[in-house]
Amino acid sequence: GAVVSQHPSWVICKSGTSVKIECRSLDFQATTMFWYRQFPKQSLMLMATSNEGSKATYEQGVEKDKFLINHASLTLSTLTVTSAHPEDSSFYICSAIGRGMNTEAFFGQGTRLTVV
Amino acid sequence: DAKTTQPPSMDCAEGRAANLPCNHSTISGNEYVYWYRQIHSQGPQYIIHGLKNNETNEMASLIITEDRKSSTLILPHATLRDTAVYYCIVRPVWRWGGSNYKLTFGKGTLLTVNP
Numbered sequence: 001g002a003v004v005s006q007h008p009s010w011v012i013c014k015s016g017t018s019v020k021i022e023c024r025s026l027d028f029q030a031t032t033m034f035w036y037r038q039f040p041k042q043s044l045m046l047m048a049t050s051n052e053g054s055k056a057t058y059e060q061g062v063e064k065d066k067f068l069i070n071h072a073s074l075t076l077s078t079l080t081v082t083s084a085h086p087e088d089s090s091f092y093i094c095s096a097i098g099r100g101m102n103t104e105a106f107f108g109q110g111t112r113l114t115v116v
Numbered sequence: 117d118a119k120t121t122q123p124p125s126m127d128c129a130e131g132r133a134a135n136l137p138c139n140h141s142t143i144s145g146n147e148y149v150y151w152y153r154q155i156h157s158q159g160p161q162y163i164i165h166g167l168k169n170n171e172t173n174e175m176a177s178l179i180i181t182e183d184r185k186s187s188t189l190i191l192p193h194a195t196l197r198d199t200a201v202y203y204c205i206v207r208p209v210w211r212w213g214g215s216n217y218k219l220t221f222g223k224g225t226l227l228t229v230n231p
Contacts, residue, residue, distance in 0.1 A: 004159075006159070034218060034219070036221075043203075043221045043222060043223050043224065044154075044160070044221040045221075046218055046219070046220065046221075049218055091157070093159045093160070095159075095160075095219070104150065104162045104165060105162070105219060106162060107152075107159035107160045107161065107162075108159050109158055109159045110157070110158060110159045112157070
């Protein structure tokens with residue numbers, strides 16, 4: 001299957017700082033990318049959907065000014081957690097789909113964010 | 117809200133077939149059934165998907181009932197590495213430029229393969 005790579009795999013940051021997470025589609029053009037958040041022992045919660053070259057569409061309850069998403073190219077999307085707080089500590093996962101009808105989404109390996 | 121119902125957990129002996137059920141009684145005619153799994157602390161992995169016919173690939177088989185209200189994922193010879201949370205998801209046919217592709221995850225089934 002297609003490969004989606006996230007970087008970094010884990011990050012620890014101080015409260016109040018910003019953290020950027022990258023999501024890359026390595027062998028296909030990702031027309032749409034999705035960002036999820038997963039708290040311990042819970043399922044994945046969709047945060048936002050982004051189409052290349054367009055503004056992201058955020059799910060209800062997700063602060064767009066806090067979770068900045070950029071999808072500037074067909075192979076890269078970034079999620080920036082601004083002014084991080086301990087409650088933002090979570091497992092962040094991206095997924096991507098390429099051109100073509102009814103294709104499956106491929107997921108990155110996830111990024112473990114710990115805010116101290 | 118997720119539109120599927122799965123048992124919270126199942127056990128399976130190594131080497132035996134694992135049959136994971138999923139109910140999706142409100143599925144629409146244009147919705148596919150997708151299966152993903154998530155091994156602990158990793159991103160979900162695509163397994164298989166289907167519309168109305170049974171499907172098979174190198175990982176698993178997907179059996180969809182004739183009325184499409186339920187399906188079963190079959191791992192023919194489960195190994196310890198198949199221990200994971202398995203998610204059954206329904207989603208509509210994706211339209212170019214549309215926003216209806218998003219996958220909504222339920223709680224899934226924790227499959228534990230025992231030696």
